[in-house]
Amino acid sequence: GQQVMQIPQYQxxxxxxxxxxxxxxxxxxxNIQWYKQRPGGHPVFLIQLVKSxxxxxxxRLTFQFGEAKKNSSLHITATQTTDVGTYFCAGIMGNRDDxxxxxxxxxxxxxx
Amino acid sequence: xxxxxxxxxxxxxxMTNKKSLKCEQHLxxxxxxxxxxxxxxxxxxxxxxxxxxxxxxxxxxxxxxxxCPNSSHxxxxxxxxxxxxxxxxxxxxxxxQGAGYGYTFGSGTRLTVV
Numbered sequence: 034g035q036q037v038m039q040i041p042q043y044q045x046x047x048x049x050x051x052x053x054x055x056x057x058x059x060x061x062x063x064n065i066q067w068y069k070q071r072p073g074g075h076p077v078f079l080i081q082l083v084k085s086x087x088x089x090x091x092x093r094l095t096f097q098f099g100e101a102k103k104n105s106s107l108h109i110t111a112t113q114t115t116d117v118g119t120y121f122c123a124g125i126m127g128n129r130d131d132x133x134x135x136x137x138x139x140x141x142x143x144x145x
Numbered sequence: 146x147x148x149x150x151x152x153x154x155x156x157x158x159x160m161t162n163k164k165s166l167k168c169e170q171h172l173x174x175x176x177x178x179x180x181x182x183x184x185x186x187x188x189x190x191x192x193x194x195x196x197x198x199x200x201x202x203x204x205x206x207x208x209x210x211x212x213c214p215n216s217s218h219x220x221x222x223x224x225x226x227x228x229x230x231x232x233x234x235x236x237x238x239x240x241x242q243g244a245g246y247g248y249t250f251g252s253g254t255r256l257t258v259v
Contacts, residue, residue: 066248068248078248078249081245134187137185
């Protein structure tokens with residue numbers, strides 16, 4: 034079936050280092066969304082990408098949608114302790130059902 | 146506060162109990178969702194309601210029964226649950242149902258079945 038794979042599953046980085054999580058879909062996506070869930074919290078919508086090759090920035094976060102609209106990445110520059118949490122991508126298939134499929138997430142841990 | 150309120154925040158229930166989870170949103174959204182979040186699994190969509198009408202049921206066992214009396218409220222009725230049903234149950238809403246709308250999640254109900 035349709036899947037959205039995220040890697041890595043876990044990532045430990047030293048505070049100040051960069052971090053990247055990757056999202057890959059088995060099928061072409063209509064849109065992709067990214068969410069952040071803090072420990073003990075709930076997913077919070079960060080951004081949506083729609084266009085092929087689109088790049089969007091939110092302060093230290095850079096989101097990219099692949100040319101083929103089958104992959105996406107989230108890059109955090111100079112991580113801070115507030116970046117701790119799990120980052121989920123969610124692919125929207127764009128077929129008649131407009132089904133949204135979440136990846137398993139990448140859990141980011143910051144070492145002080 | 147996210148705009149989507151879930152109660153209770155925590156719930157412990159026996160396998161023979163009946164309980165209900167409540168979700169409320171006043172964002173003017175037209176679609177509401179129930180998700181199950183278990184450790185090491187992706188978010189699992191359980192039910193989708195659009196304009197108070199159920200549009201999707203992802204083969205969820207009948208021991209979970211949703212109810213959407215109006216566009217602002219969503220319930221999940223629970224009965225004769227199993228220990229493997231222990232999870233975080235998240236309610237979400239969106240402006241419309243389908244591509245292009247980000248979800249606003251509630252804080253979730255942490256359910257433990259004993």
